[in-house]
Amino acid sequence: MKTIEQINEKIRNGSAVVFTAEEVSRMAETMTPAEIAEEVDVVTTGTFGPMCSSGAFINFGHYNPPIRMEEISLNDVPIFAGVAAVDAYIGATSESAFDETYGGAHIIEALIAGKDVKLKARAKGTDCYPTKEVQTVINKNTVNEFYLFNPRNAYQNYSVAVNSQKHSIYTYMGSLMPHMENATYSTSGELSPLLNDPELRTIGIGTRIFLGGTQGFVSWYGTQFNTQKPKNKYGIPTSNAATLAVIGNAKEMSTEYIRAAYFEKYGVSIFIGIGIPIPVLDEDVAKAVSIRNCQIETSVVDYGLEDKPVIGIVNYGELRSGTIRVQGKEIKTGSLSSLEKARKIAEELKKWIKNGEFLLSQPVEMMPKNSSVKGLEQRS
Amino acid sequence: MKKRFVFRFSPDTVKKPLMSYLVREFNIDVNIWNADISYGREGKLVVELEGDENSIEKGLAYARSIGVNCSPSIKELQFNREKCINCGSCTSVCFYGALQINQESWELNYDPEQCVVCGLCIKACPLQLFSISREEE
Ligand code: SF4
Ligand code: SF4
Numbered sequence: 001m002k003t004i005e006q007i008n009e010k011i012r013n014g015s016a017v018v019f020t021a022e023e024v025s026r027m028a029e030t031m032t033p034a035e036i037a038e039e040v041d042v043v044t045t046g047t048f049g050p051m052c053s054s055g056a057f058i059n060f061g062h063y064n065p066p067i068r069m070e071e072i073s074l075n076d077v078p079i080f081a082g083v084a085a086v087d088a089y090i091g092a093t094s095e096s097a098f099d100e101t102y103g104g105a106h107i108i109e110a111l112i113a114g115k116d117v118k119l120k121a122r123a124k125g126t127d128c129y130p131t132k133e134v135q136t137v138i139n140k141n142t143v144n145e146f147y148l149f150n151p152r153n154a155y156q157n158y159s160v161a162v163n164s165q166k167h168s169i170y171t172y173m174g175s176l177m178p179h180m181e182n183a184t185y186s187t188s189g190e191l192s193p194l195l196n197d198p199e200l201r202t203i204g205i206g207t208r209i210f211l212g213g214t215q216g217f218v219s220w221y222g223t224q225f226n227t228q229k230p231k232n233k234y235g236i237p238t239s240n241a242a243t244l245a246v247i248g249n250a251k252e253m254s255t256e257y258i259r260a261a262y263f264e265k266y267g268v269s270i271f272i273g274i275g276i277p278i279p280v281l282d283e284d285v286a287k288a289v290s291i292r293n294c295q296i297e298t299s300v301v302d303y304g305l306e307d308k309p310v311i312g313i314v315n316y317g318e319l320r321s322g323t324i325r326v327q328g329k330e331i332k333t334g335s336l337s338s339l340e341k342a343r344k345i346a347e348e349l350k351k352w353i354k355n356g357e358f359l360l361s362q363p364v365e366m367m368p369k370n371s372s373v374k375g376l377e378q379r380s
Numbered sequence: 381m382k383k384r385f386v387f388r389f390s391p392d393t394v395k396k397p398l399m400s401y402l403v404r405e406f407n408i409d410v411n412i413w414n415a416d417i418s419y420g421r422e423g424k425l426v427v428e429l430e431g432d433e434n435s436i437e438k439g440l441a442y443a444r445s446i447g448v449n450c451s452p453s454i455k456e457l458q459f460n461r462e463k464c465i466n467c468g469s470c471t472s473v474c475f476y477g478a479l480q481i482n483q484e485s486w487e488l489n490y491d492p493e494q495c496v497v498c499g500l501c502i503k504a505c506p507l508q509l510f511s512i513s514r515e516e517e
Binding site: 048049050101170174175177181182183184259261262263264265269271320321322332333334335336337338339340341343 | 465466467468469470471472473475481483485486487500503504506507508
């Protein structure tokens, strides 16, 4: 048994033993959870995938004479103006009025890169905010705050997508070829944050994390947080389950770990890089972080049919091999999230902790234990 | 000599056997890279012709004489490698082995030699890193 404070003490004096989740999974082939708990203090995880439910708050600063911005666009991408005079929210999936392949995600990426962005704002004009229109150019150094606040990131597992129909379909899971010619999947398997802490024993509200290349925090449980999904014998939910809301200073982030994307005939999305450290407090945590790709299973879903039926179960070892077998058919797989970047994130976080630049945090509050997801019904 | 060409057929010329004639009469090896063609309709073939220069010239002259429009294909896949995030989405739609993820480093490997310019990766890459260079008419 270790406490977070004891681990932090070791981080401060440079003696903490830190491994990535992949390294620990290899160690677990010859070591018991008790030995891992004894030897390892922190395990770092990482993921870099498209996470649509993301965006950034921005405060432009007051204009003279002031304006109560009611309609705002950045490079012709409409952004949410329904918060105070010069506060706004850049939703990652908001699309340009002139180019559907360009949207909020691209604005966020451009601002992080330090580029200039065209601001247009309109208002009705009030006694205290008389200006009705502003057109100017901003960048991350001209604005006050600019921070990511993503309502739903880091999904704990996600289904694999295939398409049984006769024609291709284009989805947020990428291009799905007809007759189940290909399958796409997301999440970084044994490196994925919430798959290494399936019961959310150590990750909670207030947990300090790696977000987009800088330190950020878990701010809340993510939207559509679900604890009711069926689990396999290793305690892993076999489809999308828990999620996280995260927050962090976008001014300090890097386009290496935040990238805009456009999915054909679906729309704009954003790749977000997240890494979460897991303190190895005891044997149970050690066992959880030892999980291997072949033990992480996920459902295969037919996106070609309206009710999206589950048509099989595969594991990440199979997915990574390049082909899976579903209903007797060999299917070519492709990942939507980047394992190469996920590894970089876990390594970077490991380096920060080893250098004493990143301390672990005790969650302020744990995540809900009983949470399910409702649909939207027609009512009157 | 080995060179790639685009053959365009009108509904009439589609009915004439051209490929076998090129092989038989001009001793040209024909490798079909992409075909969008059906009997009685307009169509397009992307072929790689291999043989001596003179025979290829003669073969092309013959194709033109029966009304097939031939142009050298410089159609190539352009790939903006620098911006690639190595996700691997594109690999699941490349059925010719031109795009593969390295199982060790998880970096994307693009082999232009294998690419038949089918164009499927263009829509599959969420960072829009592929495009096709314009074909010479
Ligand atoms: S154009 Fe077709 S063959 Fe060439 S790399 Fe793209 S998917 Fe593969
Ligand atoms: S889909 Fe695009 S970003 Fe992803 S590996 Fe292929 S080329 Fe790179």
